[in-house]
Amino acid sequence: MNQSNRITPPRRVALLMDHAFAYNRRALRGIYEHVIGHANWTIHQANPEPRNLPALREWAPDGVIGHITDPEFAEGLISWGGPVVSTTSALGIELFPVVDVDHTAAGRLGAEHFLEHGHGSFAFFGSDSTEFSRERERGFRETIESAGFKVLSCHADPLLSRHKDESWIRTEEEIERWLLQLPRPCAVFVSNDVSARTVTNAANQLGLRIPEELSILSVDNDEFECLFTAPTLSSIEIPAVQIGRAAARILEQTLEGEPVENGRLLPPVQVIERQSTDLVATKDHAVVKAVSYIRTNLTEQISVDDIADAAQCSRRTLERRFREALERTVHDELMRQRLARVRRLLQETDIPLEKLARQTGFTDSRRLGLVFRKKFGTTPAAFRRSLD
Numbered sequence: 001m002n003q004s005n006r007i008t009p010p011r012r013v014a015l016l017m018d019h020a021f022a023y024n025r026r027a028l029r030g031i032y033e034h035v036i037g038h039a040n041w042t043i044h045q046a047n048p049e050p051r052n053l054p055a056l057r058e059w060a061p062d063g064v065i066g067h068i069t070d071p072e073f074a075e076g077l078i079s080w081g082g083p084v085v086s087t088t089s090a091l092g093i094e095l096f097p098v099v100d101v102d103h104t105a106a107g108r109l110g111a112e113h114f115l116e117h118g119h120g121s122f123a124f125f126g127s128d129s130t131e132f133s134r135e136r137e138r139g140f141r142e143t144i145e146s147a148g149f150k151v152l153s154c155h156a157d158p159l160l161s162r163h164k165d166e167s168w169i170r171t172e173e174e175i176e177r178w179l180l181q182l183p184r185p186c187a188v189f190v191s192n193d194v195s196a197r198t199v200t201n202a203a204n205q206l207g208l209r210i211p212e213e214l215s216i217l218s219v220d221n222d223e224f225e226c227l228f229t230a231p232t233l234s235s236i237e238i239p240a241v242q243i244g245r246a247a248a249r250i251l252e253q254t255l256e257g258e259p260v261e262n263g264r265l266l267p268p269v270q271v272i273e274r275q276s277t278d279l280v281a282t283k284d285h286a287v288v289k290a291v292s293y294i295r296t297n298l299t300e301q302i303s304v305d306d307i308a309d310a311a312q313c314s315r316r317t318l319e320r321r322f323r324e325a326l327e328r329t330v331h332d333e334l335m336r337q338r339l340a341r342v343r344r345l346l347q348e349t350d351i352p353l354e355k356l357a358r359q360t361g362f363t364d365s366r367r368l369g370l371v372f373r374k375k376f377g378t379t380p381a382a383f384r385r386s387l388d
Contacts, residue, residue, distance in 0.1 A: 016048040016066030022222035030244025093263035101238040102265040107139025119187035126191025127157035133191035154178040190218040193225035231275030282325035
C-alpha cells in the first residue's frame with residue numbers, strides 16, 4: 001500500500017468535565033466546535049474524579065482537557081504524564097496550561113454595574129474556600145471601596161453544604177440572619193448563580209422585595225438557575241464557549257509540538273439584566289422612565305430629545321436629574337447600553353458589522369467603530385478576532 005495514501009488515525013482526547021454544570025456544557029460546545037473545524041480527534045468524556053483515573057490510564061489518551069479543581073485528581077494527571085489543559089484556574093496555572101474567565105474582572109464588572117445604577121449600599125455573598133469566589137469578591141470589593149463605599153460580606157457555600165454532614169438548613173438560616181442585617185435598599189453581588197438562587201429564596205421567605213429592597217446580581221448566566229428563580233436573576237455572562245475553543249486550540253498546538261502559553265484569562269462578556277436588578281436605584285421617576293425607554297429602544301436611532309419626551313420632561317430638566325441621580329448624562333447612558341449590546345452580539349454572533357451597527361442604533365459601522373474604539377481601545381473587528 002502506498003504510504004502517502006494511509007489515513008492518519010485520530011488522536012485520542014479525554015474531556016474530563018462534569019456536564020451537570022452549565023459552564024462545562026458551554027465549554028464542551030466550544031471544544032466540539034473547534035474539533036469539527038480543525039482537529040481529527042476521538043473523544044471520550046468522563047467526570048474529573050480520582051476514581052476515573054485507572055480507566056483514563058487504560059484508555060491511554062494523547063491528551064486531556066478538564067475542569068480540574070480536585071488536587072488529588074490533578075496529582076493523578078501529573079503522574080499519568082500526558083498533556084493536560086484545564087478550563088479553570090482553581091489550582092493556579094503552575095500545574096497545567098489554563099484557560100479561564102478573569103474572575104477579578106467579573107467582580108469589577110458587577111461593582112461597576114451597581115455603581116452605574118446609582119446604588120449606595122453594597123454586599124457580597126459567596127464562598128471563602130473556593131478561589132473563583134475569592135477572586136470575584138476581591139474585584140467587587142476593590143472597585144466598591146475605591147468609590148468610597150463599604151461591602152458587607154457573608155461567606156458560605158450552599159451547594160457544598162448539601163454534600164457534607166453540615167445542615168444546608170443551617171446555611172439558609174445563616175443567610176436569612178445576614179440579609180436582615182443589611183441596609184435597604186442594598187445591592188447584593190453573589191459569586192455564582194446557584195448561590196444567588198439560595199439567597200433569592202431566603203429573601204423571598206423573609207418577605208424582602210427584589211429588586212426594590214435587594215438588588216441581586218450573580219455570575220455565570222446559567223439560564224436554568226436564572227430563569228427558574230423568582231424573580232429571574234440578573235447575571236454576568238462568562239465566555240465559556242470561547243474558553244472551550246481556546247483550550248482545544250492549546251491542546252492541539254501541544255500535540256503538534258508547538259509552544260503554548262501557560263495561562264489565558266478571558267474577560268467576562270457583560271451583565272445580562274433580568275428582574276432581580278431591573279430597577280435604577282433612584283426615586284426619580286423621570287430617570288427610571290428614561291432608562292427603561294433606552295433599554296427597550298436600543299435598535300432604534302433614538303435621540304436625547306426622544307428620551308426626554310418619553311420621560312415627560314424637558315431635555316434640560318432630564319439632563320440635570322440624570323446627573324443628580326446617576327452622575328452621568330443621558331447620552332452617556334444611551335451609549336453605555338448600546339455598547340453593552342454591541343459587545344454581546346460580537347461575542348455571540350457572526351453578524352456583519354454593518355448590520356450589527358444598525359441593530360444597535362448606530363447609523364453605520366464607521367460610527368460604531370469610532371465609538372467602540374474610544375471606549376474600549378480597540379475596533380469591533382479586532383475585539384471579535386481576539387475571542388478566537
